[in-house]
Amino acid sequence: MTDRPQHEPVLLRRVLDLFDPAIADRDAVLVDATLGLGGHTDALLSAYPRLTVVGLDRDPNALALSRDRLSRHGDRAHLVHTVYDGLPDALSDLGLSRVDGVLFDLGVSSMQLDVADRGFAYARDAPLDMRMDQTTGLTAADVLNTYTAGDLTRVLRDYGEERFASRIARAVITERDREPFTTSARLVELLYAAVPAAGRRTGGHPAKRTFQALRIEVNAELDVLRRAIPAALTALRVGGRIVVEAYQSLEDRIVKRALAELATSTTPPGLPVELPGHGPQVRLLTRGAEVADDQEIEHNPRAQSVRLRAAERIREAS
Numbered sequence: 587m588t589d590r591p592q593h594e595p596v597l598l599r600r601v602l603d604l605f606d607p608a609i610a611d612r613d614a615v616l617v618d619a620t621l622g623l624g625g626h627t628d629a630l631l632s633a634y635p636r637l638t639v640v641g642l643d644r645d646p647n648a649l650a651l652s653r654d655r656l657s658r659h660g661d662r663a664h665l666v667h668t669v670y671d672g673l674p675d676a677l678s679d680l681g682l683s684r685v686d687g688v689l690f691d692l693g694v695s696s697m698q699l700d701v702a703d704r705g706f707a708y709a710r711d712a713p714l715d716m717r718m719d720q721t722t723g724l725t726a727a728d729v730l731n732t733y734t735a736g737d738l739t740r741v742l743r744d745y746g747e748e749r750f751a752s753r754i755a756r757a758v759i760t761e762r763d764r765e766p767f768t769t770s771a772r773l774v775e776l777l778y779a780a781v782p783a784a785g786r787r788t789g790g791h792p793a794k795r796t797f798q799a800l801r802i803e804v805n806a807e808l809d810v811l812r813r814a815i816p817a818a819l820t821a822l823r824v825g826g827r828i829v830v831e832a833y834q835s836l837e838d839r840i841v842k843r844a845l846a847e848l849a850t851s852t853t854p855p856g857l858p859v860e861l862p863g864h865g866p867q868v869r870l871l872t873r874g875a876e877v878a879d880d881q882e883i884e885h886n887p888r889a890q891s892v893r894l895r896a897a898e899r900i901r902e903a904s
Contacts, residue, residue, distance in 0.1 A: 595626045595691075601831075605630065605687045607898075609687055615685045619818065620642070637662065638662045640666065641656070642669075670814045684823040684826070685821050685826060687827050688829075690814070690831065714767055725804065739755040741799050746796055746797075746799030748799065750780060753780055754781070770797075811840050811841075815845075819844070819868065827897065841895050863904035864904075865901060878890065
């Protein structure tokens, strides 16, 4: 890792292909709800000269870097400092009621992983921050130093799917009474000691699940996502498309359910015809979740865990 942010857009060609029918050869508007360092947006604006992108990000540092990167596209890029469930307000402020596409590239961004002092990575010692927006909210250190054993267990179990959640929580309580947690190295050391040797042989690094759980808790990622996906689907015009890249099962499950709900008819079973206004609102564009091939994973290791889902709006809500 380096202190210089890097970004390689995941499944870029597939993302462009999925959006193409909705935005090609027309004046179109697309929301990049997780702008990051702007890799997907830069490629979209370059490929579609009549496209305008509204880029959302909660991280002021990412917005500043993206603004420089996207400046060559002029007023076709509108960048907004907001969490992605703020999509409706962002569009309203720009006088937009419907859009042609929405992209979510979920999880921690390349910049947040690569810049050591953000505290997202467990591979090197850093302050336990993990806030995507460092101007507000609790840090990971605050969670570790103030949550009860029960709340810590819940966070690690529900957000990290950690089998040893209660054991880790008890160890954290014991250690913080001796000295509060401030940096990641001490937490990683505790996790090596708390996770049994047999448990360390599978599932990757013993800190992986705990760091994921703390990041999700600090940034309320799943709660935000549960609000953001329906809001994005509501904003789509008929013929508009949503593409979501998720990197862990908790996110992907939320996306899958939200899309499946609108892709299902609400006509009562047994009726011979579809009731007006009860048909599916979206058409699924992927069969299950698509994954990266071996070639992309070799070129961009962060693509290894991606799960891509997409849908097209086929009618307005009743």
